[in-house]
Amino acid sequence: MTALADDLSRAGAIRTRPWAEAFANTPRHVFVPRWFKQATNDKGITVWREHRATTDDGLATIYRDHTLVTTLDPATAEQVDETAWTGVPTSSSTLPSLMAGMLEDLSVEDGDRVLEIGTGTGYNAALLSARLGEHLVHSVDVDPALVQAAQQRLADAGHSPQLVPHDGTQGYPTGDTFDRIIATCSVPAIPAAWIEQSKPGTILVTDIALGIEGGLVRLAVDEEHRALGHFTTTAGRFMAARTDERTYLTLQRPEHAPEAATRPTAVTATDIRGNYPFRLVLALHLPGVEFVYHVNDDGGMSIQIQQADGSWARIPTTGDTGTVTYGGDTELWKQAEAAWRWWNDAGRPAQDRFGYAREADGSAYAWHIPDGTRWALPA
Structure with a gap:
């Protein structure tokens, strides 16, 4: 230890x-x-x-x-x-270094009441209990079996925080308010319940999943029920929040559009895979677009982005010269190339140069902190 x-x-x-x-x-x-x-x-x-x-x-x-x-x-x-x-x-x-970075970003102070979304094994709740005292730690998980097992392990380690089986996207079942909220699962947007159970000054740390990429954000809730902050230097991704205790919902996707053409492109798979901040920028330019790996007919691998209407574009994972093959909307990859140019022209900013906001009405946006360039995001 x-x-x-x-x-x-x-x-x-x-x-x-x-x-x-x-x-x-x-x-x-x-x-x-x-x-x-x-x-x-x-x-x-x-x-x-x-x-x-x-x-x-x-x-x-x-x-x-x-x-x-x-x-x-x-x-x-x-x-x-x-x-x-x-x-x-x-x-x-979770990776202990990721847990530590998130806990530091939470900026807890003695006496803070904390809500953890995603009890999991109970290890994070134990760390919070060791730091703050078990009476200030509340944790929920959608899986009752995980909660029961975590309670026993916490007891074995000498802690008894408040654990409840509950859908974490709905907050804590009693409706209490908290000084700090930390979520060890990803969400596409900040749930309304988390804002409702905050108070002015509450700090919220979670993983926002934006499709192609996402990241950890540190937000502060103000008097107008807005959550404002930025992506953190701590990088990491979590499993998606579940609303069902046993499994994830199966997404229904349309058939892929037929292949249309192949052409040269300035963006390579190395550019995408090797630059997390660029993937974040790509997600901001293309909200709701998915990032997957595609097995080619020859057995090779490609990076593919795809959107809900069946349009797609893919580039091979090998080779230094970029080529893109696409089907459906021809603008999809053009927007990816525009994101690449924007990121390079902006000086290749790191992820903590981007802000994130959830307004009181639930709308969300991100912005480039140095110049204010702004992207609307799905609520």
């Missing part, structure tokens, strides 16, 4: 003594007795292989700066051998 805290402090994720002490005194292995790591079995099937904290190697893994998948969707999970399952992950123990 102390070694992990020291590592996170040296990396700059932990910046203050109270959080260093919280990490040093909170046993992660209590909250992650087992986890799943992706592997290929002897039949060539991609599986989630179970690991446990009962070995020296297991304990060493737990106290490294790794995200550990802890729960698989029971609707898709199928056991294929003694220690392996197929399926879709639905919960994890």
Whole structure:
């Protein structure tokens, strides 16, 4: 525990003594007795292989700066051998450096009441309890089984914060207000319930999923019920918030438009994959557009962006010269190229140079802080 805290402090994720002490005194292995790591079995099937904290190697893994998948969707999970399952992950123990960065960004002070959205394993609630006292920590998760398991683990670690099974996008079920709200799941926009359960000065830290990319935002709620702030230097993505305790909803997508043409482009896959701030800018220019990997007919891979009407554009992941193949709306990739030019002309700004706002009426926008360039976002 102390070694992990020291590592996170040296990396700059932990910046203050109270959080260093919280990490040093909170046993992660209590909250992650087992986890799943992706592997290929002897039949060539991609599986989630179970690991446990009962070995020296297991304990060493737990106290490294790794995200550990802890729960698989029971609707898709199928056991294929003694220690392996197929399926879709639905919960994890987050990268400790990401947790530390978010907790530091939360700027808690002694006496603050905190609401955590996404109890998960209970580890983050334990850290908050160690820092503030369990009576000030409230946490919700949509999965009652996760809440029950987290309560037991927290008790084993000497904490008993207020945990409730509840849809976190609806806030805390009693309607209380909080000084700080932290969400360890992603949302496409700030839910109204979070604003309703804030007060003037409440700090809110969450992951905003914008389609192609997203990021962590730190917002302050004002007297007019607006949440204003910026994307943070702490980068990371979370699993999407669920409104169902067992699985994610299946999205219905239209058929892809037929292939129209291939042409040269100044934007390459390396440009997109290697520059997180550019992906964020791309998401701002193309709200609601998805980013996926596409398997080509020759077995190669491409990066593909696609929109709800079936239009798409893709570029190969190999090669230094850019070519784009597209179908449907020819403007889709032109807008991506315009975003690339804008980002370069603006001096390639980092993600914390972008602000984020949710107005009292629920509308949302982002802006480039130095010059005020603004993008409307889905509410």
